[in-house]
Amino acid sequence: MGTKIEAVGVARPGLFSRGSIDLEAKAARRCLKAAGLDPNRVGILINAGVYRDRDIGEPAIAAFLQRRVGANEEFKGDTYSFSFDLTNGGCGVLNAMMVVDGFITSGITQHGMVVAGDAESWPGKSEGYPFRTSAAAVLLKAGGEGEGFTAFRTYTDTRHLEAFSGRIVWNAERKRNQLVVRQDPSFREACVECAAARLEDFLKEVALDREDLHLVLTSQYPPGFVSLFGERTGLTNRLVDVTAEFGNIHTAAVAVALDRAMATGKFQAAVNVLFLAVGAGITTSLALYRNP
Numbered sequence: 001m002g003t004k005i006e007a008v009g010v011a012r013p014g015l016f017s018r019g020s021i022d023l024e025a026k027a028a029r030r031c032l033k034a035a036g037l038d039p040n041r042v043g044i045l046i047n048a049g050v051y052r053d054r055d056i057g058e059p060a061i062a063a064f065l066q067r068r069v070g071a072n073e074e075f076k077g078d079t080y081s082f083s084f085d086l087t088n089g090g091c092g093v094l095n096a097m098m099v100v101d102g103f104i105t106s107g108i109t110q111h112g113m114v115v116a117g118d119a120e121s122w123p124g125k126s127e128g129y130p131f132r133t134s135a136a137a138v139l140l141k142a143g144g145e146g147e148g149f150t151a152f153r154t155y156t157d158t159r160h161l162e163a164f165s166g167r168i169v170w171n172a173e174r175k176r177n178q179l180v181v182r183q184d185p186s187f188r189e190a191c192v193e194c195a196a197a198r199l200e201d202f203l204k205e206v207a208l209d210r211e212d213l214h215l216v217l218t219s220q221y222p223p224g225f226v227s228l229f230g231e232r233t234g235l236t237n238r239l240v241d242v243t244a245e246f247g248n249i250h251t252a253a254v255a256v257a258l259d260r261a262m263a264t265g266k267f268q269a270a271v272n273v274l275f276l277a278v279g280a281g282i283t284t285s286l287a288l289y290r291n292p
Helices: 020-035 061-069 089-105 187-205 225-233 253-264
Strands: 003-011 044-047 082-085 111-118 134-142 148-156 164-171 176-183 215-218 272-279 283-290
Touching: 003 020, 003 089, 003 253, 020 061, 020 111, 020 134, 044 061, 044 089, 061 082, 089 111, 089 134, 089 148, 089 253, 089 272, 089 283, 134 253, 148 187, 187 225, 187 272, 187 283, 215 225, 215 253, 253 272
Parallel strands: 044 082, 044 111, 215 272
Antiparallel strands: 003 134, 003 148, 111 134, 148 283, 164 176, 272 283
């Protein structure tokens, strides 16, 4: 049994939807509506967003989302929704999908959702916040044998450990948590270099060649990554680039690219779909998805 993608929902700021929680909840509701699924059937809900409203540490953002979408708000013993946060920067969505895949293929639940989104934590008070506000949700369900996700891998190259770093610190003067991020100018090239190398490792593991990949959905960050990665690997014609429409987006990027590929029919027409995300570390996460 594999894990299939059932629906995707995307949200961008509107008149009343501005923060990360608002946008992620909006994307999750759209995703559920597209699938026609009762929220109470979502057995696991994972938030993979990094930039949180007011840098909230606890409770988990996923708990807010579970409440907003009405997924088993009260534990009754026979049905439940397990929600938590899993943050790993740009790779978080793929890592969360791997966890949901484990829950579904083991028979614990039939449906799981991964939600990610980023918004300026303290609007107007942040310095150098680089990302365009956006959110996306992906609903996963049990599929047939040999279809859906068939392999997940995550690699880390510590040679570039200092190229991108982030940590939450307590600002005593302002009496609040503060997320501090530092990015080296070499980060983009390091991401491209590591992603290209890890792609070759992954293809060997799954016994495929680049020519066997029909569609490639990647991180859209750092700026210019998609085009440079395409040039380096020769996969330009199979990549989905949404930066012209969405700008510089972070954790939700792979899911947004998936949504656009589904809207144009590219995803449904592809047999072998590669998901690839990069983040601090340099960490590269990959997944192979097969349509029947």
